[in-house]
Amino acid sequence: MSSTQVETVSSGADKIKAVAAVLLVMIGLAAYYLLAPKGVMFQWSGLAGSLVLAFVIFLWSESGRSLIGFGRDSWREVRKVVWPTRREAIQTTVFVFVFSVTLALFLWFTDKTIEWVMYDLILGWKK
Template sequence: MNARAETGASKLDTLKLAVAVAILVASIWGFYFFANYSLLLRVIVLLAIAAGSMAIVLTSGPGRKLWRFASDSRMELRRVVWPSRQETMQTTLVVMVMVLVLGILLWLFDTLLMSILRLLTGHGG
């Protein structure tokens, strides 16, 4: 009996998602169909219909999971300890110096290999 209840809820969720997508597609079509009306009016209507479509999505199971995920992500983001300006500047400076040093080392290694290759093939000096 439990499996039957889950199947019914899943079909209802699928129907809700399909209706929300259909409403959204119809509103986008209407936005372009009524091109001779005011752009501001069309944007307001499109945003209102999109908000209604999102409300329908949020009443479904996947929509509630998405909302819960967004809420949890926001809560985790508030827990993050962000670096200070000084730490950010120091880290950036270290990265830039390391990139410069590594670039110079690769250039020297490339020059060495090119010299060896010229010596072996007899090209150059």
């Protein structure tokens, strides 16, 4: 069994960016509550501004660049998917529904047969 180790290298600048992003989120939350006497527009503006700034700083970090790369790769993979046509989707849905009903009827019939064998034939407990 091979064990793969993933090593993440994080520079001091990335750590500073992460701390700055977290601090900006906290500042935004504090501003939201401290700006309550000024009005709702000031509250939401302070919160939204600090969250946007924190997000931009996060995107400049190595983690943010990795997230952007992951998003691009995911989008590229989604574009490769061959989606079923409407007819194929309907046929598959009907097949699943018919199979489910058939299986339910089979299980019901099996349950009633076992119940009849156990209670009526073996134990003699007629209802």
